Amino acid sequence: MDPNSFMLEVIDLSFKYDKSDWLFKHVNITIRPGEIVGMYGKSGSGKTTMLKVIAGYMPPSEGAVTVDGKNVIEIVNKCAVHPVQLIWQHPEKAINPKWKMNDVLNEVEGLDHDILDMMGIQTEWFNRQSHELSGGELQRFCIAREFSPETRYILADEMTSMFDAITQAQIWHHFIHLIKTRRIGILAVSHHIHLLEKVSDRIIHFEA
Template sequence: MQLEAKNIGFSYDKSRWIFRNLDFTIGAGEIVGIRGRSGCGKTTFARVLSGYEQQKEGTVTLKNSPLPKRGYQPVQLVFQHPEKAVNPKWRMEKVLHEGGKIDGQLLDLLGVKQEWLTRWPNELSGGELQRFCVARALGTGTRFLIADEMTTMLDAITQAQIWHAVVEIARQRKIGIVVISHEEALIRRLCTRVVTFS
C-alpha cells in the first residue's frame, strides 16, 4: 500500500503559491521525516496529504485511488496542539471513540489511564490530551499517520513514551508514519528517509 502525492500545488490566493510541483511517496510501514524552516509549508502539506485541505494542483492517492470523502479516514493527522483538536464539550471517552472503538493494548502502551476517560479536556495536561489524540488517530482503519510536530510541546519523558508506543503499533500493523519536526535528533532516530522542504 502506498500514499502518493503527485505534482501538488497549494495556494490560499492566486498571487502566492505555498508550494508547487511537489512529489511525495510513502509505503506501508515506512517512517519518513519532513524537515524545513518555519513557514515553508510543511503543515499545509500535512493537511493536504491527510485530506483536511484540497490541493489546487496535482493528486493525492491511496492505493492509486483518491482519499475517501466519507467514513473513517485511513490517513490520520495529529496536530501539535491537542487542546485545539478535541471538542471541549465532550468527556474524554467520547473524544477517544469519535472514529470508532480503540484497542485497549494501544491505551496501555500510550499510558492512558482509565480514570481519565470520565474527565473533561480542560481537566487534563497537554501530555495527557496528546495521548488521547494519538490513540484516536490510531484506530483500526488507520493506514498512515502524519505527525505534525506531534510531541514538540511535551517534556522529554512523555515524548519518548508516546513515540515508543506509536512506533510499536505502526510496526505491528504496518502503518506508515510521516514525521514532521524541527528536532533533528528525533528525525534521525526514527526515520529511514528524510525529505527537506525549502
C-alpha cells in the same frame, strides 16, 4: 490488488492560499506501509498546510494525492472511514472542548485498549474535558485515537511537542512498535531534526 501498489503518493503537489504566493510547488513523496518518513522544515514554510492537503481536507491548487491508488478527495467525499489520519499540531484545537475524553475515545470504533496503556493514559482522565488535562496528557489521547483498525497512514504534525525528552522517547518507542506491527505508513513533521534522525526510516527536507 498487488501488495506493491499499496502506498500514499503525493504527486507534483502545489498549493497557494487565495491571493497569496505559492506556499509549495511540485512536491513528490511516496510513503509505503510500515515506513516512517520524517519531514523537517522552517517554521511557517507550509508543512501543516501540506498535511491538510494530503489528508484531503483542502484541495490542492495543482497535483494530486492518492491512497492505494484512489484519489484522497474522493475518499473523503465517499467513504465513512478515512484511511489517512492527521494528528494535529495543536491538540487543544483538535478536540471538542465540550466532550469528556471518554466520548472522544468512544467515537473510535474498534480501538484496542492496550493502546491506551501504551500511551500511558490513566483511567482517572476519562471523565475530564480537554481543558482539564495537561498538554502532554491531551497529546496522548490525540495519538491513541488515530489507531482505528482502518487507519493505513498517519500524518503526525509535531505529535510529541508537549513532552519532556524521556516521555517523548517512550511514546515514540510504543508508536513505532504499533505502526510496524500494523504496517501503517507515517509522515512525521518536526522542527527537531535530531528526533527525526532517531525515529525515521528516511528524512525529507521541506522546501517551499
